[in-house]
Each structure stands twice: as structure tokens, then as C-alpha cells.
Amino acid sequence: xxGGRKNTWLQNQKPGSDTVIDMQDVWKTYPNGTHALKGxxxxxxxxxxxxxxxxxxxxxxxxMKLMYREEVxxxxxxxxxxxxxxxxxxxxxxLLRRNIGVIFQDxxxxxxxxxxxxxxFAMEVIEAPRKLMKKRVMEVLDLVxxxxxxxREPQHLSGGEQQRVAIARAIVNNPSVIVAxxxxxxxxxxxxxGIMQLLDEINFRGxxxxxxxxxxxxxxxxxxxxxxxxxxxxxxxxLRGEYGYEF
Amino acid sequence: MNxxxxxxxxxxxxxxxxxxxxxxxxxxxxxxxxxSLLGVALLLVLNLDRAADEVDKQIEISVYLNLEIDQAGRDxxxxxxxxxxxxxxxxxxxxxxxxxxxxxxxxxxxxxxxEETGTNPLPDMFKVQVIEATTVxxxxxxxxxxxxxDPNGPIYEVDYGKxxxxxxFQWTQTIRVVGVVLVLALGVMAMFxxxxxxxxxxxxxxxxxxxxxxxxxxxxxxRWPFFIEGVLIGMTGSAITLGILLYGYFRIxxxxxxxxxxxxxxxxxSEVSLWFSILILGLGFLIGAWGSTISxxxxxxx
Numbered sequence: 126x127x128g129g130r131k132n133t134w135l136q137n138q139k140p141g142s143d144t145v146i147d148m149q150d151v152w153k154t155y156p157n158g159t160h161a162l163k164g165x166x167x168x169x170x171x172x173x174x175x176x177x178x179x180x181x182x183x184x185x186x187x188x189m190k191l192m193y194r195e196e197v198x199x200x201x202x203x204x205x206x207x208x209x210x211x212x213x214x215x216x217x218x219x220l221l222r223r224n225i226g227v228i229f230q231d232x233x234x235x236x237x238x239x240x241x242x243x244x245x246f247a248m249e250v251i252e253a254p255r256k257l258m259k260k261r262v263m264e265v266l267d268l269v270x271x272x273x274x275x276x277r278e279p280q281h282l283s284g285g286e287q288q289r290v291a292i293a294r295a296i297v298n299n300p301s302v303i304v305a306x307x308x309x310x311x312x313x314x315x316x317x318x319g320i321m322q323l324l325d326e327i328n329f330r331g332x333x334x335x336x337x338x339x340x341x342x343x344x345x346x347x348x349x350x351x352x353x354x355x356x357x358x359x360x361x362x363x364l365r366g367e368y369g370y371e372f
Numbered sequence: 373m374n375x376x377x378x379x380x381x382x383x384x385x386x387x388x389x390x391x392x393x394x395x396x397x398x399x400x401x402x403x404x405x406x407x408s409l410l411g412v413a414l415l416l417v418l419n420l421d422r423a424a425d426e427v428d429k430q431i432e433i434s435v436y437l438n439l440e441i442d443q444a445g446r447d448x449x450x451x452x453x454x455x456x457x458x459x460x461x462x463x464x465x466x467x468x469x470x471x472x473x474x475x476x477x478x479x480x481x482x483x484x485x486x487e488e489t490g491t492n493p494l495p496d497m498f499k500v501q502v503i504e505a506t507t508v509x510x511x512x513x514x515x516x517x518x519x520x521x522d523p524n525g526p527i528y529e530v531d532y533g534k535x536x537x538x539x540x541f542q543w544t545q546t547i548r549v550v551g552v553v554l555v556l557a558l559g560v561m562a563m564f565x566x567x568x569x570x571x572x573x574x575x576x577x578x579x580x581x582x583x584x585x586x587x588x589x590x591x592x593x594x595r596w597p598f599f600i601e602g603v604l605i606g607m608t609g610s611a612i613t614l615g616i617l618l619y620g621y622f623r624i625x626x627x628x629x630x631x632x633x634x635x636x637x638x639x640x641x642s643e644v645s646l647w648f649s650i651l652i653l654g655l656g657f658l659i660g661a662w663g664s665t666i667s668x669x670x671x672x673x674x
Contacts, residue, residue, distance in 0.1 A: 236580070
């Protein structure tokens, strides 16, 4: 429809290395003395789908937050999509985050904006041309199955629908990585499966997905790489792994 | 930032005023209340100050000269009074003029006797006006001192309404101090009221700002719509205030035109309206801009 025109501003992936996320001996100690991570070394390649599992309080959330620079490591190196997070200046954090789509258990949509406006916000941030924005936002809303609910505000959408809007927002700028922290945590099993199919499809198109979860059934059925974190350390790293816990 | 983005910020800022309907109304109301109190106090104080000025101006020093003084002696006294730095104006009132004034104020009957006999008991006098009304007693003393030790000096008596004048000064001074204190107190109160409204909006907005940052918005991108929203709310509030106050003043001026005396006249609306409008609108702008800036600054460091 747009005659094969290339939209260079949408192409965020940096060519070259195949490693998208690289953590080297990462430690994180909070000011209250809690040692959340104790020497984590992990590499995640382009187009991988990785589950992060482990008991509550084991350090999963910290592990996720480090990737989009909500937390800084106490020690160690992290690089995400070519950004060296240790040297990343405060004012360049937004540039990093535009390359990462984040999805949360509690959706985190802007409350007074419609589904359309929530997704469009992510494109306004990168100053995308308005014409292109309309087309692209409707395209991703269609992809997540919410084209006909574009004008609804979050409070008039079900939990599953809100999470779909959040996913649409996460992918609208074609990020190279999606970080999802328990995206199905608040959803019933059936809705959860819908969300997982969507994420699987996005991953199939080439986006790296790192997802923290407590959902045993999903992990055991979908069989992707599994990172198990316990007591601040990676205790298991399996390709096509299992959940491995009884709860 | 390109032009489209700037347009977007204006659009979003305006939309936000409506999206946050009740919060916007609450903010506008608190600005209207604060600015109205401040504006009323200011207008009141200005009028009282003007009235006090009028009263002060009416205080003058009467310098009665000895009946036997000659032209040369009179000129010397005038010269010396004029040379005092506190003195603004000296005017000579001859005994004939004095009698004429007496006739005007007290009526023909009082002066009839004098005219028939051709005598005039009144002395020549100087009326002295000073620059700063509070210096009146001091200047009066200085003029008395011109006689030196000579009991038959050129000056017979110096009068300025001793006692009455001092009481009046005390009154006008009190009014001025009370006025300034009132305006300052209301100013501080207005600031607290508005700061409190802002604090409430902050709590409602902190989550939104955190989300915007997660999506990769820069601080500037987040700040702009908030700034425009704040300024719109501030200007709306001050425009409403201005409408209320100017209309109110207009009505009071209309009602007062019947009974104002020479002693107390309202400052005409036409004289205050321009700078008062600028002041109130300017304050509205500042409150909005300042409020929106401080309300998000805290939360931008996510």
C-alpha cells in the first residue's frame, strides 16, 4: 500500500551481533541490604523466547527491571541491544526504552486515554509522522484483535483486552526486545492462552521475548528456553526447558 | 522537537484539562478563590491608601505673623520657610483674604461688625504644605524657631492642629500597615491553597508519568502538555476572577457615586482596570506554570 517505501525510523535493530541481552557477573544489592542478584551471567540471542522462573523474592523482578534500566546493577556489565547500560546517561534512557517493549501484570495503561491513544502515545514519543501513525496503530490493534474497540478507555475493557492493548503498545515501534513481567498473572487460564499465542506470534516475527512467569502450564506446554533464578543466582538454564517447581 | 510534536503538546494539554474534568474544575476554583481574596484585599488597600493620602494632604501649617510686621520682614520669613527641604509650597494669605475666607465659611453676620468699623483683627499668614505629611510637627517646630530668642519676633503663632494631626497620622499609618499585612497574608494563603491542590493532582499523576517514562518519553516530552494544561487552568481561573472583581468594582463605583464626599472617593475603575487586569492574568499564568512545573519535577526521575 505504501509502495515498498522503507520507514527507516522503524528499524531499530542494530546489525552485527546476534546477542541482544548480555549480562556479565551482575550483582544487585538494595539500599536496605537485600542481595537481590548475586553474580548473574546470561546471554540472550536475537529472536529467542526465554521464560524466567523461580520462587517469589528470588530476584526475577530485579532481573527484569535491570534490562530496561529501571534499576542499575551494583556491580557487573549489562548490555541491551547495543546499549551499555552501565555507561548510559540519564538523558539517553528514553532511547533505550524505545527499543524495548515492556508488558506488566497490571497492564499500566494511561487511564484517561482510549486504546488507540494509548498505543499512539508510544509513537508520538518517537515523533512518528501522524499519517503513518494512524495506519500503524490500527494495524497493531488489528493484530491483537481490538480494532473495533479502539475508542474505548481502559476501564471499559476486560483484563485480557487491556493486556492486548499493552502488547499493541509494546510492539507498535517494532522493538527488538519485549520484556514481560508476569503478563498473565491477573488473567484466567483461557485468556492467558490467548495472550501467549499473541506473544508467540510476535516472537515468530523475530522479536526477542523475555518473560517472567509463575504459570507452570504455559512453560511446560510451550517449551522454550527456561532460566530459573533462586536466591539471586541462575540455577538452571535449559533450552526447551520445564517449569520445574510444584507451585 | 518538530512542529507536529509541538502541536501535539498543545492538543494534549488542552484535552487533559477536559479529561481531568473535576480535578481541573477544583484547581480553577481554588485559583479563583485565592486570587479573588487577594484582589479584593488589594483594591481595598489601594483605596484606603488613597484616602489616607487625601487626608494627609489636607493637613497644612498655618503661620500667623505679627501684626506690626513690615514687607521686608515678611519676605525674610517666607524665604526661610521656602528654603526648608521638607516644604513643598508656601502661599501668602493677606488679612483681607483671611477676612474673605471667614465670610465664606462663617457667613456675612460674623464679619459685618468688622467691615462697618473698618478694622480687621486678623493677622497676615502663610499657609505651608509639606512633601511628607508626617514631617508636619517637625516643620512646625522649625518655623517657630525662626523667632529665635526674640519674644517679639516676626511670627505670632504656628498652628497645624496639634494632637488632631498626630492622631490622624496614626490612623492612616495603621491602615497602611494593616493593608500590607492583609495582602501578604492572603498571598501566602493563596499559595498554600494552590500548592495543596497541586499536591493532590501530583498523587493522581505520578503513575501516569511513570508509565510515560517506561514507554520511552523524554522529560521534555512529558513536561510540555502538563505545562500547557497548567497555564490554561491558571489563565482560566484568573480570567474568571478578573470578570468577577471588575464587575463588582463597577457596581460598587456606580452605587458609591451618590454618596462619596470630598474626603473619600473611590479610585475610578478606568484608572485601575488595565494594570489590575495585567496583574491578575499574570499571576494566573505564573501560578499555572509554576504549579505544573513543580508538580511533575519530582516524578521525572524514574
